[in-house]
Amino acid sequence: MHWLVLIISGVFEAVWATALGKSEGFSRLGPSIIFAVTVIISMGGLAFAMRELPTGTAYAVWVGIGASGAVAYSMMTGAEAASIAKIVCIIAIVAGVVGLKLAS
Template sequence: MSWLVLVVSGVFEAVWATALGRSEGFTRLGPSIIFGVALLVSMGGLAYAMRDLPTGTAYAVWVGIGAALTVGFAIVTGAESASVLRIAFILAIVASVIGLKMVS
């Protein structure tokens, strides 16, 4: 159960990171509210998962999922450019997250 909560929390990390960027310094209400809600869900889930998982592993997985999804979303929406190397490095992050799960 902790792994599932951790993965969902990582997804919410990508949500709050994207909303933070779109909030324009908290001057836009909608993205600012999404940021706050997603941040609470993400951190709460991370805290829950860390009751059963080692801190370093949980944090690395959480950040990895959030980072990969944030960059992936930015590429898909055209906010950032795609390149073979960029996609390869995102896949390396995903592989690392899977590796951490496999050795835990």
């Protein structure tokens, strides 16, 4: 259960990071509201997961999912240029996250 919540929280981290960028310094209402709601959900899920999972592992997985998701979303929408090197690096991050899960 804690791993599932952590993974979902990592996805919400990608959402709030993307919304933060689109809020243009909190000057746009819609993205600012999305940021506020999803950052609370994401942090709450991380806090819940840390009840049972080691802090370092939980945080690394949460950040890895969030960072990978934010970059993948940016590349898919054309906001950021895609390249083979970036895709390989995202795969490496995901592999590290999976490795942390398997090592736990």
